[in-house]
Amino acid sequence: MTSSQLLGITTFIYLFATLLFVYFLVFKADRAHHTAVAATVVAFLTQTAGIGLRWYESYDMGIGHAPLTNMYESVVFFSWTIALFYLVMEWKFRIRVLGLFALPFAFLAMAYASFATNISREITPLIPALQSNWLIAHVITCFVGYAAFTVAAGLGLMFFFKIAKPDTPQQGDHSTFVIPAADTIEDLIYKSMLFGFIWLSAGIITGAVWANSAWGTYWSWDPKETWSLITWFIYAITLHSRYTRGWRGKTMAWMAILGLISVIFTYYGVNFFLSGLHSYGSG
């Protein structure tokens, strides 16, 4: 079994788990929820094994390095952090429809990683500039932040779903099928954003420390750095607007979605539309 096979299988288990969540919600089938969460856990474990195996394979090839260094590896890791963040939220807040709004992102990331034709899935040696522990810290902190922002955006979608179709209380309806109150969703969006903001800050900082140890400049306004700062500003704006004008509800949900668009542009768009130091990620 190779790591790419394991990761390919992971993609399908995420798809299966996502479909189970759809089934759970559409048919209000209580049991399906357990199965969906179990499928997610299986997918997550398979993915963990796949990432670990890829790490091991790189050492076997004599070019050992953590699998966090090109577009393919980072998309896989992104998917992994989304699943992890979702599972922690599921366990902590027990919002049972959350999987439906979070898991598709983990699936889409894996589907892109596994099937896109414009990215390389090879394990390649690292150029000297990328051989740094700060790089690993940088990638991990950024992606934990991105995962939190992804779940925040998923919650944003849930919010719009909720206000478009307010629950009509039905006899015998289990409360677990019902999307939580708009206020609760909003609170979770806010919490995920705070969490993401700390990690994004740490991600920008570790990136700066890495750049400084490799080139002697901690900040050079290259497009990727600048876009990460723009993303950071967007979330800073959201935190402050909420505090001052009590931007609640809709605006928060919109900002969560706008923030994710900026995250994805920072992470993905910059590599393809703009040029700069970080272009290694496009390989």
Next chain:
Amino acid sequence: MKNNNRVWDFFASVRLAIFTLCALALTSIIGTIIPQNKPGNWYVETYGAATAQFFQILDIPDMYGSWWFLLLLGLLSANLIICSIDRFPAAWRLINADQLAVAADRLRGMSFRENWSSAGPIQQNAAALSTALEKAGWRPTSRETGNGILIFSGKGAWSRLGVYVVHVSILIIFGGAIIGNFLGYKGTVMLPEKNSTDKVFASDTSEPIDLGFEVECDAFTVDFYPNGMPKEYQSVLIVKEQGKEVRRETIEVNKPMTHRGVTFYQSSYQAYQDFLVSIVVEPDRTGKVFTIPYQREMEWPEKQLRFGIVNAEGTGDRATRLKIWLKDGEQPASTFWLDNNQQTSIPSAGRSFTISAKQMYATGLQVAKDPGVWLVYLGCCLMLVGLYIAFFLSHQRIWILLEQEQGGASTNVLCAAASSKNKSGFTRTFTNLTDQLRGR
């Protein structure tokens, strides 16, 4: 006085902060789309003369250093400073407030509160509740009020400072960046092996900058992956002060060397068509290193030696094997292949030579002096600490007001609480605590 000042209020407002952050986010996009710091005529060729002139007026080719962008950053700083000065006293008062002076009516209006009645006289209940609070990890203080006893306990008052730590950390980072900008420099230098320099060239203007000491590249080596990609490259640098070696250190990419505040980063290299040949003559053990161009004959007259690199194999501009020609006096010449940077021993009449040869490289160094970087790092650490405090810690306060009930046999207990953040999480804390206090 302050409150009447509209200018002050403007600069203290969070509205201005939102405006400035939006302006920074939007304008920052420009520099990611229009390439920065290209030569002037590049913009004319790419965008046409009229647009290029418009760009020039707005400093778009160097927008992150333009007057208007710096002005926005200045506005953000002024906003941060004034906002903090404006709000800090109130936060400080809240931290140090005498919480036992709170009016009973305020407690009755708090959103976290529970009321119950407990048997026994007021003193006995107060003692029991204090002990229970202590057991639950709170440190109670109490005071007699007009007609009862008030117990108070607070946690995490200092967490109110988290936001200020975050805001100040941004100013500290700006301070570090400004210091680095004015008192530091960035330069580069290409230093061939065995050469030294006391100057580097500014990255932006190419002006020479005096280092204040001399740095020599003693050796440069580069390893390759099997596929030909460079795996690691390193330089052995020697620092000389007044001609004397004071330091010798190997640097690699991501492992720089700092001497007297100047840091040398391994950034690139260049392969030459020249070779470094080192020869040691046995048995008298005299050795010498020569720099010779490809296919050129060299002479070491004192030893009656002539030699040269007559052929080389390799990929690209990288030599992996060298063919050496060596003639000792009137002996017949010998030619032999040698791997790059390997040594071999060649016997001759009555003596022998230990000879090694390697392709010559120049090491590309980035040189930076940044006396502000430690402030930037300090700011970064403070920011993370501040964010943690601001997001995850809260100021939680609990009051218990005990009043004698009519008749005197039992005590009326009012437990009220407030949390500066995370109300939904505090609900659980409060319910658990009141359950404990009531002995449920």
